[in-house]
Amino acid sequence: MKIGILGTGIVGKTLAAKFIELGHEVMIGTRNVSETLAKTEKDMMGSPPFKEWHSKNPKIQLSTFADAAQFGEMIFLATHGVATIAAIDLAGKNNFKGKIIIDTTNPLDFSQGMPPKFSATFGNSLGEKIQKHIPEAKVVKAFNTVNAFVMVSPKREEGDPDLFIAGNDEAAKSIFKSLAEQMGWKRIIDSSDISNSYWLEALTMFWVNYGFINNNWTHAFKLLIK
Amino acid sequence: MKIGILGTGIVGKTLAAKFIELGHEVMIGTRNVSETLAKTEKDMMGSPPFKEWHSKNPKIQLSTFADAAQFGEMIFLATHGVATIAAIDLAGKNNFKGKIIIDTTNPLDFSQGMPPKFSATFGNSLGEKIQKHIPEAKVVKAFNTVNAFVMVSPKREEGDPDLFIAGNDEAAKSIFKSLAEQMGWKRIIDSSDISNSYWLEALTMFWVNYGFINNNWTHAFKLLIK
Numbered sequence: 001m002k003i004g005i006l007g008t009g010i011v012g013k014t015l016a017a018k019f020i021e022l023g024h025e026v027m028i029g030t031r032n033v034s035e036t037l038a039k040t041e042k043d044m045m046g047s048p049p050f051k052e053w054h055s056k057n058p059k060i061q062l063s064t065f066a067d068a069a070q071f072g073e074m075i076f077l078a079t080h081g082v083a084t085i086a087a088i089d090l091a092g093k094n095n096f097k098g099k100i101i102i103d104t105t106n107p108l109d110f111s112q113g114m115p116p117k118f119s120a121t122f123g124n125s126l127g128e129k130i131q132k133h134i135p136e137a138k139v140v141k142a143f144n145t146v147n148a149f150v151m152v153s154p155k156r157e158e159g160d161p162d163l164f165i166a167g168n169d170e171a172a173k174s175i176f177k178s179l180a181e182q183m184g185w186k187r188i189i190d191s192s193d194i195s196n197s198y199w200l201e202a203l204t205m206f207w208v209n210y211g212f213i214n215n216n217w218t219h220a221f222k223l224l225i226k
Numbered sequence: 227m228k229i230g231i232l233g234t235g236i237v238g239k240t241l242a243a244k245f246i247e248l249g250h251e252v253m254i255g256t257r258n259v260s261e262t263l264a265k266t267e268k269d270m271m272g273s274p275p276f277k278e279w280h281s282k283n284p285k286i287q288l289s290t291f292a293d294a295a296q297f298g299e300m301i302f303l304a305t306h307g308v309a310t311i312a313a314i315d316l317a318g319k320n321n322f323k324g325k326i327i328i329d330t331t332n333p334l335d336f337s338q339g340m341p342p343k344f345s346a347t348f349g350n351s352l353g354e355k356i357q358k359h360i361p362e363a364k365v366v367k368a369f370n371t372v373n374a375f376v377m378v379s380p381k382r383e384e385g386d387p388d389l390f391i392a393g394n395d396e397a398a399k400s401i402f403k404s405l406a407e408q409m410g411w412k413r414i415i416d417s418s419d420i421s422n423s424y425w426l427e428a429l430t431m432f433w434v435n436y437g438f439i440n441n442n443w444t445h446a447f448k449l450l451i452k
Contacts, residue, residue, distance in 0.1 A: 118348060121347070121348075122344060122347075156450040156451075156452060157450075157452040158448075158450040158451060158452050159385060159448070159450055161450050164432075189436065190439070191432070191435055191436070191439070192435065192439055196435055199428060199431050199432040199435060200432070202425060202428035202429070202431075202432070203428070203429065203432060205425050205428075206390075206417070206425040206426070206428070206429060209417055209418065209422055209425060210415065210417070210449065213416070213417070213418055214451075216451060218452075219449050219450060219451050220449070220450045221447055221448070221449060221450070222384075222385070222447070222448045222449075222450055223436065223445050223446070223447060223448075224382040224383075224384040224385055224387050224445060224446045224447070224448055225382075225384060225440075225442060225445050226382060226383040226384050
């Protein structure tokens with residue numbers, strides 16, 4: 001499958017490498033390609049600059065948001081939450097039409113420092129905002145409740161976490177589900193339509209809160225069903 | 227320990243029976259004792275009327291909200307969420323002073339039918355409202371993310387769920403934690419101060435949503451930490 005990824009941060013890079021490993025074609029999109037390649041410093045999480053990482057992952061194509069969106073049959077949104085709508089606009093709304101869009105982002109506001117504030121309200125979650133912004137796209141909220149490393153390597157010492165998703169299009173969720181299973185996710189729990197992305201985003205705040213209290217960032221939820 | 231419980235529903239009854247089993251003294255409080263005892267019909271969940279249940283659990287005392295609150299060294303709030311503040315007022319705010327209050331309730335609005343609507347907003351969760359209403363009490367949000375049967379018998383086939391709590395008073399949380407451990411909870415995850423009860427209440431909405439989609443009500447969260 002051709003996968004476009006918007007965002008060159010740790011989520012975008014980690015997903016891209018995994019998708020290549022699984023045999024997919026991947027293009028990462030960024031706002032400004034030359035700026036992305038010109039960076040020489042590690043990011044705030046200690047990851048190497050994009051160019052250095054890219055030299056070790058040569059199969060991954062890098063281009064503009066628009067090119068990556070056009071390229072992808074499935075498009076992952078992997079920017080900061082506050083920048084997601086702008087990234088879609090830069091990519092060109094038309095490039096999302098009819099496609100499966102995986103929204104991994106969270107409505108986190110880092111402008112007042114750490115810990116981030118939650119910037120969604122009920123009925124106005126980021127997943128819903130995105131779906132309304134590109135109504136002809138099939139938005140699936142997913143992966144927003146775990147960090148990048150867990151996304152591509154979900155198994156924990158304590159068990160297999162659940163992947164929580166929400167979205168209006170059943171076929172899109174089903175296709176995404178197959179990909180997630182390829183990535184090692186054992187169980188995908190469908191929270192129904194995109195309006196429920198509010199609860200998935202709220203779960204993230206619980207997750208963030210736990211992270212700051214315990215300085216742990218690889219935790220993940222499991223719903224004990226039986 | 228002397229435990230007061232406000233609420234004669236399935237949560238109040240199930241907790242009361244468990245606390246008696248563990249050797250505690252329990253008084254359940256209700257708005258109107260004679261009305262509670264006069265009921266002859268099963269409730270909407272199919273539980274027998276209070277009097278019938280009470281005849282099988284004779285060690286549990288039944289009295290007014292005020293008596294139960296005065297009686298308890300630890301007081302469980304186990305009414306419907308919309309009725310909790312009124313129950314506290316009927317019990318008399320003075321009866322909560324300096325005591326440990328376990329808020330098991332959720333800001334669910336059933337007035338528009340099923341599924342219930344979420345009636346809290348960020349910064350205005352039910353746990354916070356209660357703490358502000360009785361500022362000299364030590365409110366601990368707990369047990370709100372599972373149903374009554376899981377509260378008293380947490381182990382699931384799929385593993386041990388985590389108990390999520392929030393509250394401002396460390397000593398109160400520590401005393402509650404010991405009680406929860408007596409009840410079979412293996413791990414209690416402290417989400418810090420009472421402002422975080424919003425995220426615990428939001429977790430419940432995820433839980434409710436799952437319940438309605440899957441007609442399952444004994445599910446419980448586990449946070450895979452390692």
